[in-house]
Amino acid sequence: MSQQRHGSTPGPVRGDGAVQAFPDLPEATIARLPEYLRALHNLGEAGADTVSSEGLAAAAGVNSAKLRKDLSHLGSYGTRGVGYDVSLLIEQIEYVLGLDQRRAVCLVGLGNLGHALAGYDGFASRGFKIVALFDADESKVGERIHGLAVRHISDLGRVAVEEKIAIGVIATPPGAAQAVADVLVDAGVTSILNFAPCVLSVPSNVDVRKVDLAIELQILSFHEHRKASLTALPGGRSAATAGNQEAVGS
Amino acid sequence: MSQQRHGSTPGPVRGDGAVQAFPDLPEATIARLPEYLRALHNLGEAGADTVSSEGLAAAAGVNSAKLRKDLSHLGSYGTRGVGYDVSLLIEQIEYVLGLDQRRAVCLVGLGNLGHALAGYDGFASRGFKIVALFDADESKVGERIHGLAVRHISDLGRVAVEEKIAIGVIATPPGAAQAVADVLVDAGVTSILNFAPCVLSVPSNVDVRKVDLAIELQILSFHEHRKASLTALPGGRSAATAGNQEAVGS
DNA sequence: CGCGATTTGTGCACGCCTTCACAAGCGCCT
DNA sequence: AGGCGCTTGTGAAGGCGTGCACAAATCGCG
Numbered sequence: 001m002s003q004q005r006h007g008s009t010p011g012p013v014r015g016d017g018a019v020q021a022f023p024d025l026p027e028a029t030i031a032r033l034p035e036y037l038r039a040l041h042n043l044g045e046a047g048a049d050t051v052s053s054e055g056l057a058a059a060a061g062v063n064s065a066k067l068r069k070d071l072s073h074l075g076s077y078g079t080r081g082v083g084y085d086v087s088l089l090i091e092q093i094e095y096v097l098g099l100d101q102r103r104a105v106c107l108v109g110l111g112n113l114g115h116a117l118a119g120y121d122g123f124a125s126r127g128f129k130i131v132a133l134f135d136a137d138e139s140k141v142g143e144r145i146h147g148l149a150v151r152h153i154s155d156l157g158r159v160a161v162e163e164k165i166a167i168g169v170i171a172t173p174p175g176a177a178q179a180v181a182d183v184l185v186d187a188g189v190t191s192i193l194n195f196a197p198c199v200l201s202v203p204s205n206v207d208v209r210k211v212d213l214a215i216e217l218q219i220l221s222f223h224e225h226r227k228a229s230l231t232a233l234p235g236g237r238s239a240a241t242a243g244n245q246e247a248v249g250s
Numbered sequence: 251m252s253q254q255r256h257g258s259t260p261g262p263v264r265g266d267g268a269v270q271a272f273p274d275l276p277e278a279t280i281a282r283l284p285e286y287l288r289a290l291h292n293l294g295e296a297g298a299d300t301v302s303s304e305g306l307a308a309a310a311g312v313n314s315a316k317l318r319k320d321l322s323h324l325g326s327y328g329t330r331g332v333g334y335d336v337s338l339l340i341e342q343i344e345y346v347l348g349l350d351q352r353r354a355v356c357l358v359g360l361g362n363l364g365h366a367l368a369g370y371d372g373f374a375s376r377g378f379k380i381v382a383l384f385d386a387d388e389s390k391v392g393e394r395i396h397g398l399a400v401r402h403i404s405d406l407g408r409v410a411v412e413e414k415i416a417i418g419v420i421a422t423p424p425g426a427a428q429a430v431a432d433v434l435v436d437a438g439v440t441s442i443l444n445f446a447p448c449v450l451s452v453p454s455n456v457d458v459r460k461v462d463l464a465i466e467l468q469i470l471s472f473h474e475h476r477k478a479s480l481t482a483l484p485g486g487r488s489a490a491t492a493g494n495q496e497a498v499g500s
Numbered sequence: 501c502g503c504g505a506t507t508t509g510t511g512c513a514c515g516c517c518t519t520c521a522c523a524a525g526c527g528c529c530t
Numbered sequence: 531a532g533g534c535g536c537t538t539g540t541g542a543a544g545g546c547g548t549g550c551a552c553a554a555a556t557c558g559c560g
Contacts, residue, residue, distance in 0.1 A: 031469055033472070061449035097471050098476075099471060115366060116363045116365060117366075119362045120363060122463055128467050166474050167471070191470040191474050193463075193470060197372060199285075199289075209466050211463070213370060215284040218283070218284040218376060219284065224440065
C-alpha cells in the first residue's frame with residue numbers, strides 16, 4: 001500500500017514495501033484519538049503552535065501519561081523539552097483514523113432521531129458525508145431532508161453498492177434493525193453505527209458500534225441511586241467516587 | 251435504607267440497619283445491566299418464565315460467563331439447574347439501577363439533536379420523564395415540542411431546583427455547554443448527559459457521561475482504514491461480491 | 501429415594517489498560 | 531561550549547475485567 005501521507009517528515013513509515021497498516025493500536029487508544037484531534041483543532045484555532053502533553057491532556061480531559069503513551073503507540077514524535085507540533089500531530093492522527101479519505105455514509109430510518117442525524121453538523125465537519133437516506137415508510141419517500149431526498153428502503157442494497165457506502169447508520173425501530181443490517185452487509189458495508197436498542201448479528205469482519213441513549217440515562221440513574229443512598233449517611237464527603245469521569249475542580 | 255423490594259426471597263440485604271447501597275459494582279457491569287434489562291423485557295413479552303444464563307447472554311450479546319458474574323455481583327439468585335426467573339430479575343436490576351424511582355430530566359439546547367431527543371420514545375419508556383426544555387434562542391422560547399413548552403435558559407437554574415431535576419441533558423453547541431453545566435451543577439444536578447463535543451469540568455460528585463456521534467464515526471473510520479489496508483492482501487473481497495457469509499446467527 | 505442431567509456461582513489465570521517514576525533528549529541561557 | 535530546566539518516551543507495577551473450568555446445587559424421573 002502506498003498512500004504514505006507526506007514523505008518529508010520521518011514517521012511510522014516502513015520504507016520496505018509492505019506497510020502493514022497499524023500494528024495493533026489498543027482499542028482504548030483508538031477511542032481517545034478523536035478526542036485528542038478535537039482538542040488539537042481547538043488549540044490550533046487558538047493560535048497555538050506546539051502543545052505539551054500536559055496541556056493537550058487537560059484539553060482532552062485525560063491523564064498526561066496516558067496521552068503520551070497513546071501518542072507513542074502510533075509512533076508520533078514530539079520534541080522533548082518542547083512538546084508536540086500541533087499541525088503535524090493533527091495530520092498524523094487524521095491519517096491514522098483514515099480521515100484523509102472521505103467516507104460515504106448512509107442513514108436508514110428517518111424518525112425523530114434519524115431526522116436529526118441527517119442534519120447533524122458534526123458529521124460533515126469531520127469529513128463524513130451522508131450520501132443517501134432511506135426509510136420504509138412510503139409517505140416519507142421523496143421528502144427532502146437537508147437537501148437530500150429520502151429513498152425507499154428497497155433501494156438500499158443497490159444504492160449502497162453504487163455509492164460505495166462505507167458506513168451505514170441505523171436509526172430504525174429495533175424490530176427493523178436486523179433486516180437493515182443484513183442488507184447493508186450484503187451490499188458490502190463493513191461498518192455500522194447502530195442507534196436501535198437491540199443486538200445485531202453480523203459477520204465477524206463487520207464492525208458495529210452501538211449508541212443507546214436510554215442506556216446512558218440508566219447508567220446515570222444508577223449513580224444517582226448510589227449517591228442518594230449515601231447522602232443519608234453522616235460524614236462530609238457525601239459521594240466521593242473513586243470515580244471514572246475526570247473531575248477537574250478548576 | 252428500607253425500600254427493600256420484597257422481603258420474601260433472601261437477597262443482598264443487610265438486616266442490621268445500614269444497607270450501604272451497593273458495595274462496589276464494577277463499572278463495566280453497570281454498563282451492561284441496561285442491556286440485560288432490555289433483553290429480559292423482550293423475553294418476558296415473548297412469554298418466557300425463566301431464562302438460562304446462556305439464553306439471556308445470547309439475547310444481550312455477551313458471554314454467558316460474564317453474564318453470570320455480573321449477576322452474581324449484585325447478589326442476584328438464579329436457580330441452579332433451572333435458570334433465572336425473568337420477572338424477578340427484572341425487578342432486581344431495575345431496583346439496582348434505581349429505575350423504580352422516576353427521575354426528572356431536563357433538556358438544554360433544542361437544535362437538530364435536542365429536538366429529536368425531546369421526542370425520543372426511549373426515554374419515557376424507560377422511566378425517564380423530560381420535564382423541561384431550555385434554549386438560549388429567544389425565538390424558540392414558547393414553542394411547544396412534543397407537548398412541552400421551551401423556556402429560556404435564564405430560567406434553568408430556578409426551574410431545575412423547583413422541579414427537582416436529577417439529570418440534565420446538554421445538547422447545545424460546544425461553546426455553550428460548559429456554562430450550562432455550571433448552572434446545572436449550581437442547581438444541584440449531579441448527573442449530566444453531554445452531547446456537545448467538548449470536555450466539561452464539574453465537581454467530583456457530579457457524574458458526566460458523554461455521547462459524541464462524530465467520535466463513533468471516527469472510530470469506525472479507523473477500522474475501515476485498517477481493513478482497507480488488508481484487502482490488498484490475498485483473499486480480499488470487493489464490495490460488489492460480498493457474499494453474505496453468515497456469522498453466528500442467533 | 502437415589503441418580504443423572506442441567507445450570508448457577510466462582511476461584512483462578514491471563515491479558516489489557518492505567519499510572520507512576522525516571523532516564524534520555526532537546527533547547528535556551530549564560 | 532557547557533550546564534540547566536523542561537518535556538517526551540517508556541519500563542515496571544498494580545488494578546481491572548474477561549473467560550475458562552469446575553464444584554455445588556437443584557430438578558425430574560425411574
